[in-house]
Amino acid sequence: MLKTIFLTALTLAIALGAGAGSVWLALDGDFEFDTVEIGNWTAYPQRGTPQADPYSKARFSREADLALGHAEGLVFIATRDDAGEPLRLECDYRIEGSLPPARFWTLYARDADGQLIAPEGNRAAALHSYAMLRQTDDTVSAVVSRMPSPGNWLAVRGTGEFRLILTLYDTAVASSARVAEVELPPVRREACDG
Incomplete structure (x- = not known):
């Protein structure tokens, strides 16, 4: 009798632990279904929509995020440079190239915890x-660095990993099925402090 109770309790503990652990991994991870990767930029066009997968909906609710509708815009996130290395606040990066047509766009940095780097x-x-100061061919060039830089400079501070957030507002790209064909500028590492 005691052996049966022990085995039942052990089975329940394993089942509850594995179930809770898998849910935690699913909600804490960076993966989502229906992601679009363009170079080192990733977009989640279904995020915050009724068409999103259940894990994305749960993560979205837990983070209390505010999603853009398909007609409102699209958010691209970069966590790695064009060499595949994680973005670090100790390094300087150059973002140079063309952006898809949009009525308005923003570029800012968030730390590893998702907090805005002010x-x-x-x-x-x-x-x-x-x-934004533009090049003669209408491309953009910006430096992300802790040290001042001439031209378009996105000032950051601190140490550790971070992510860049590029948001395109009122763009045809957001409501198009051909999001993956968009061209975005690469994030190139130029130098590091240490």
């Missing part, structure tokens, strides 16, 4: 399309 002083925490 620069010191009166520096803006994001670059946006209305204040």
